[in-house]
Structure formats: C-alpha cells, structure tokens
Amino acid sequence: MSRNLATSLKRRSRGRPFDLFDRLPPELRAWLAGAALPWSPRSISRIWPRLLREERGNITAALARLDLAEQRMLAKDCPKIWGDCYPSPATPPRSPAISRRVFASGMRA
Incomplete structure (x- = not known):
C-alpha cells in the first residue's frame, strides 16, 4: 500500500506496540x-x-x-451498548481476587 510521499509533514513514529507490551512487568502483562x-x-x-506510587509499590x-477502573468503565458503557437489562441482576459481580488466567475452554479460573 503506497503512502502519500509528496507531503512535507513529518511522519509520527508510533514504535512497535509489541515491544512496548514486552517491556511491561509480567504481572501487568498477565492482567492486560x-x-x-x-x-x-x-x-x-x-x-x-x-x-x-499511590499504592506504595503494592x-x-x-x-x-x-x-475497579475497568469495572467502572464497563458499568458506564454497558447500558449504552446493550440496554439497561444487561447484565442481569442475577449475575454476581466479578471479584478482583479471581485469577485472570484463561483456560483452553475459554473459561476463566
């Protein structure tokens, strides 16, 4: 795919996103x-x-x-996307202590 090479504007380098992901701490990569x-x-x-810094290294x-930030964003966006009935009131809230590993079956541990 050709780019507009006739422009005098400088291209903004975004780097390689996978390199940035690889430089994240292991716990943060797992969360992400x-x-x-x-x-x-x-x-x-x-x-x-x-x-x-705010959690003093914890x-x-x-x-x-x-x-918590992700849950708040989902709570704010879900009614706009799926309506007020989603998720159903019978659905228990997800605990942050639950492991984030995903098994081959697609179920979270």
Whole structure:
C-alpha cells in the first residue's frame, strides 16, 4: 500500500506496540492479556507507575485498582451498548481476587 510521499509533514513514529507490551512487568502483562477492555500497552504503561506510587509499590493493590477502573468503565458503557437489562441482576459481580488466567475452554479460573 503506497503512502502519500509528496507531503512535507513529518511522519509520527508510533514504535512497535509489541515491544512496548514486552517491556511491561509480567504481572501487568498477565492482567492486560485477560482484560475485558482493549487497553493499549501505551496507555497502561502511563497509568501503571502512578498506581504503583499511590499504592506504595503494592502490585496486588495496583492490579485491584485496574480491575475497579475497568469495572467502572464497563458499568458506564454497558447500558449504552446493550440496554439497561444487561447484565442481569442475577449475575454476581466479578471479584478482583479471581485469577485472570484463561483456560483452553475459554473459561476463566
């Protein structure tokens, strides 16, 4: 695919997103791989140091805050996307303590 090479504007380099993902701490990569929302490695790498600083280096607490932020974003967006009846009231809330590993069957542990 050809690009507009006649422009005098400088191209913005975005780098390689997989390299940025690979530089994230292992706990954060695991969280990101199991996240419900499509977080970008760039955005999460900006948020992570602030969360760690606010939680005084406690990784578990920082990951719990990411879970809470994701749940709030989903709670805000779900009614707009699927209507007020989703999720059904019988659905128990997901605990942040639940492991984020995904098994081959697609079920979360």
